[in-house]
Structure formats: structure tokens, C-alpha cells
Amino acid sequence: MDTTALARTYPTPFYAYDAAVLRARIGDLTEAFKAQNVSLHYAVKANDNPAIIAMAAKAGIGACLVSAGEMKRAMAGGMPPALMLMNGVGKSDADIRFALANGIGQLNVESIPELTVIADIAREMGVVAPIGLRINPEVAANTHSNIATGRRTDKFGLLAEDLPEAKRIIAARPELKWIALSCHIGSQVHDVNDLRRGYAVMADIFRAQEGLDRLDLGGGFGVSYRGDAYSRPADFAPVVAELTKDLQARGVRIQLEPGRYIAAEAGTLVTSVIHVKDSGGMRFIVVDAAMNDLIRPALYEAYHPIRLGRSSKAATMPCTIVGPVCESSDCFARDRGLPADIVRGDVLEIGFAGAYGFTMSGQYNARPRLAEVLIDGNEAKLIRRAFTAEDFDAATLAA
Ligand SMILES: Cc1ncc(COP(=O)(O)O)c(C=O)c1O
Numbered sequence: 001m002d003t004t005a006l007a008r009t010y011p012t013p014f015y016a017y018d019a020a021v022l023r024a025r026i027g028d029l030t031e032a033f034k035a036q037n038v039s040l041h042y043a044v045k046a047n048d049n050p051a052i053i054a055m056a057a058k059a060g061i062g063a064c065l066v067s068a069g070e071m072k073r074a075m076a077g078g079m080p081p082a083l084m085l086m087n088g089v090g091k092s093d094a095d096i097r098f099a100l101a102n103g104i105g106q107l108n109v110e111s112i113p114e115l116t117v118i119a120d121i122a123r124e125m126g127v128v129a130p131i132g133l134r135i136n137p138e139v140a141a142n143t144h145s146n147i148a149t150g151r152r153t154d155k156f157g158l159l160a161e162d163l164p165e166a167k168r169i170i171a172a173r174p175e176l177k178w179i180a181l182s183c184h185i186g187s188q189v190h191d192v193n194d195l196r197r198g199y200a201v202m203a204d205i206f207r208a209q210e211g212l213d214r215l216d217l218g219g220g221f222g223v224s225y226r227g228d229a230y231s232r233p234a235d236f237a238p239v240v241a242e243l244t245k246d247l248q249a250r251g252v253r254i255q256l257e258p259g260r261y262i263a264a265e266a267g268t269l270v271t272s273v274i275h276v277k278d279s280g281g282m283r284f285i286v287v288d289a290a291m292n293d294l295i296r297p298a299l300y301e302a303y304h305p306i307r308l309g310r311s312s313k314a315a316t317m318p319c320t321i322v323g324p325v326c327e328s329s330d331c332f333a334r335d336r337g338l339p340a341d342i343v344r345g346d347v348l349e350i351g352f353a354g355a356y357g358f359t360m361s362g363q364y365n366a367r368p369r370l371a372e373v374l375i376d377g378n379e380a381k382l383i384r385r386a387f388t389a390e391d392f393d394a395a396t397l398a399a
Contacts, residue, residue: 001375003270004309004347009380010373012272012347013289015358017383019376021266022052022354026059029258032233036241037248041085043219043259044070046355047267051374051383053077056262062105064219064257067091068098081105085216085255087134087184089155096121100129108132108182108216110157115169115176122175132180132216133158133166137201139185139194150185150198157183160205180255181206184218187260192231192239195220199243206247215247219257223264225303225352233261260355267354269294269370270309273346274324283319285338287348290323291330292364294350294357298329306332309347312339321348325365358384368392 001018029040041064042056048070053063054077062083063074074084085106086099096118099107109115109131122129136157139150149156158166170178185198199217206215217240224230244254271289278284296302306321316337323330332350342348361369368387373380 001268003268003349006373006375006380007270007272007309007347010371010382012270013287013293014270014371014373014386015353016268016270016373016375017052017354018266018268019055019374022055022262025262025265026056026061028233029261030059030061032237033240033256036237036254037252038240038254038256039083041083041255041257042262043257044074045359046259047263047357048073048359049372049383050077052263053079064259068095071099071102071104075102085132087182093117093121097125100125100127104130106130106132106180106214106216108134108180109166110134112158112162112165112169115166115173119169119173119175128175128177130177130179132182132214133163133178134182134184135160135202135205137183137185137198139198139201149187150183163205178212180212180214180216181209182216182218182255184257185220187220188222189220190222190224190230192235195236196239196243199240203243203247206252213251214253214255215244216255216257219259221258221261223260223352225305227305262355264352264355267352267357269350269353269357271348271350273342273344273348275344276342283317285319285321285342285348287321287323287332289350290325290365290367291327292325292362292367293323293370294332294353295360295362296356297332298327304332304353305351306336306338307349307351308339308342309349312341314339314341316340325367363392366392
């Protein structure tokens with residue numbers, strides 16, 4: 001991807017996605033699980049641009065959602081509602097109503113009170129809600145604490161000890177059709193053995209139930225932001241097969257919810273250097289992208305590869321790459337080796353920014369959200385225009 005050339009057409013900063021990488025990662029997943037009774041549900045929260053959702057839909061992948069807004073995007077991307085499932089510890093009544101009205105395949109319930117809320121809404125609508133019970137398997141994934149979701153003290157899912165009460169409620173409410181158990185132990189899981197522990201707990205709980213035909217094992221497949229060795233779908237697939245062979249043999253469908261694995265690597269945040277500032281013995285490279293555009297480094301101290309968009313023969317020196325936002329945490333990387341001849345106007349590429357990049361972005365410092373461009377071979381296509389100050393003004397009522 002020649003981002004320096006692209007930056008002549010699209011004003012920086014912007015997100016660029018490489019269609020070939022998206023297809024390759026989608027292909028890894030479909031290939032790894034093709035011999036099993038597995039359905040894939042792309043976690044749209046990673047990147048909800050309908051053009052990207054459409055690429056997953058084309059490969060027969062469904063959606064994993066958390067809101068009506070995401071369901072609308074998934075429908076715009078051409079995914080059939082029957083292949084969609086919705087998680088969320090606090091789905092609003094409007095989310096639930098929208099999902100049921102549009103024929104969602106599965107609502108994963110995350111608490112005892114939510115069961116009654118869904119049953120009441122379904123009764124009022126005259127429909128039967130297909131539900132999964134999301135279980136917190138009490139497994140601590142070896143990932144950043146903020147994205148581990150399967151520990152006893154995390155807010156997600158029901159504990160196994162809540163199952164008898166959940167079952168009593170379901171038995172009393174004909175508006176609920178219980179079809180699945182689900183879980184998700186965390187994101188950016190890079191050790192297949194973590195998922196193995198979670199899957200084993202879930203398979204055992206599943207075996208103790210009757211009448212269910214889907215076991216949703218969540219997402220979480222990690223990507224290698226630093227280029228080191230990581231477990232990949234081809235490593236995870238045999239573990240799924242081993243732990244659920246008996247279930248698959250009796251027709252149980254295993255569902256997976258990968259998000260990051262599909263979208264992360266394909267995305268680059270393309271940004272320009274505003275200033276090179278030498279101060280206090282440090283070299284700061286001040287770029288035009290900021291933490292509101294890509295919050296992962298500020299939020300989780302996440303690592304993203306950063307490179308200069310042109311070739312350079314200059315020696316590297318430690319640089320701290322920061323954005324213009326008025327927060328010290330607005331820093332993409334500290335002491336990163338970059339060529340010493342970087343100047344104002346150069347383009348930098350912040351890599352592996354396709355997942356939880358645009359979708360987690362905001363408007364802090366009244367900075368409008370960025371454009372997204374899809375690169376397919378020699379063609380570049382704008383798939384979301386940049387938001388403008390006027391969009392902001394239009395939503396703001398006069399004082
Ligand atoms: C319930 C659920 N499923 C799937 C995912 C996707 O995880 P990942 O992007 O790590 O695959 C998430 C992410 O937080 C999640 O909360």
C-alpha cells in the first residue's frame with residue numbers, strides 16, 4: 001500500500017484497509033474450520049464498516065453483535081439475521097425489540113433479570129425469542145486485564161451456579177426458546193491453552209444440559225502486533241475439534257465470534273507529521289492523528305507497529321510519536337526507532353489498526369471522526385467519508 005501516494009488524494013489522517021489482507025484472514029478462518037460443524041460470526045464491534053462486513057458475509061460468515069446499531073450495519077453488509085447473534089450485559093429494550101423484529105438467530109442472555117425482560121418484550125411482540133445463556137466459565141485468559149472477560153468477578157455472563165434459576169425461569173416462559181450456551185473469555189488471546197481451558201469448561205457444562213443444539217465458544221483469537229509467534233486459527237481448530245468431537249457428532253453446532261483476527265492486520269492509520277520537536281533530550285514526532293482516532297495505546301498501552309511511508313537510508317533514533325490532543329496519554333509509542341531524517345509533511349503508517357480502531361474512535365477536542373478507504377489491488381475506494389464539523393453542528397441544539 002503506497003500510503004504516501006494515497007495521502008495526496010485523501011487528507012490525513014484516515015484509515016486505509018487492504019482488501020487482500022482481509023480476504024486472507026477470512027480465508028484462514030474458513031479454511032481452518034471447514035471440516036467441522038462450526039459457524040463463524042464476525043464480531044462487528046472490531047470494525048463495523050458495511051464494506052468490510054460484506055466481505056465476511058460473502059464468505060458465509062454471520063455476525064456477532066452488541067446493539068441494534070451494529071445489527072443495522074450487519075444487515076447493510078448483507079448478512080442474514082438468522083446468522084446473527086447478540087451479546088451484551090445491558091442490551092436496551094430497543095436493542096432487544098429491533099433484534100426480535102428483524103429475526104435475529106440468537107440472543108445471548110447475560111443475567112437472570114435479562115431473561116425476564118426479554119420474555120416480557122417477546123410476549124408483547126407475540127414472538128418467541130431464541131436465546132443462548134452466556135456462561136462465565138471462570139477462566140482467566142492471559143491477556144490485558146481490561147479485555148479479559150471470563151473471570152468470576154467480571155461483569156459478563158451467568159455463573160454456572162445461576163443455571164438452575166435460569167432454567168426455572170425459562171421453563172415458565174413459553175416466549176423463550178433456549179437453544180444455546182455461550183461464552184467469551186477475552187480478547188487478544190495468544191495462547192491456545194487459555195482457550196482450551198475455557199472450551200473444556202463449557203463443553204462439560206453443555207454435556208450436562210438437554211435439548212440444546214448450539215455451543216458458542218466466543219471470539220478472542222489474537223493477532224501478532226509485534227510480529228512474534230502467535231497461535232493461529234489452524235492451531236485453535238484442532239482444539240475445538242478435540243474438545244467438542246462428541247457434541248459435533250450428535251449434530252451440535254459450534255459457534256465462534258472472531259473480530260480482531262479478521263480486521264486488525266488489514267488496517268493502517270495513515271497520518272502526517274506536523275512537527276519534529278526536540279525537547280528535554282527527546283525527539284517528539286507530532287502527528288495529525290490522535291488518541292481520539294485510535295485509543296488503544298492510551299487505553300491499554302497497546303503496541304502498534306509504526307513506519308515511515310517512504311524509504312529512508314538514515315540511521316534510526318528513538319522517537320516518541322504523539323498526537324495533538326491535550327492529554328499526556330495521547331501517545332502512540334515511546335522511544336520507537338524511526339529514521340532520523342523524518343520531517344514535517346512525511347507520512348507515517350500506524351499498522352494493525354483495523355480492529356477496535358475506527359469503531360472505538362471519538363470526537364474529543366472536537367476532532368471529527370476519520371474517513372475510511374478500502375484498497376483493492378490498484379483501486380482505492382472511500383467507504384466512509386470523514387465526519388465534518390457541520391455533522392457535529394447539525395446534532396447540536398442552539399443554546
Ligand atoms: C462476546 C464477544 N464476542 C466476541 C468478541 C470479539 O473478540 P475478538 O475481537 O478478540 O475476536 C468480543 C470482544 O470483546 C466479545 O465481547
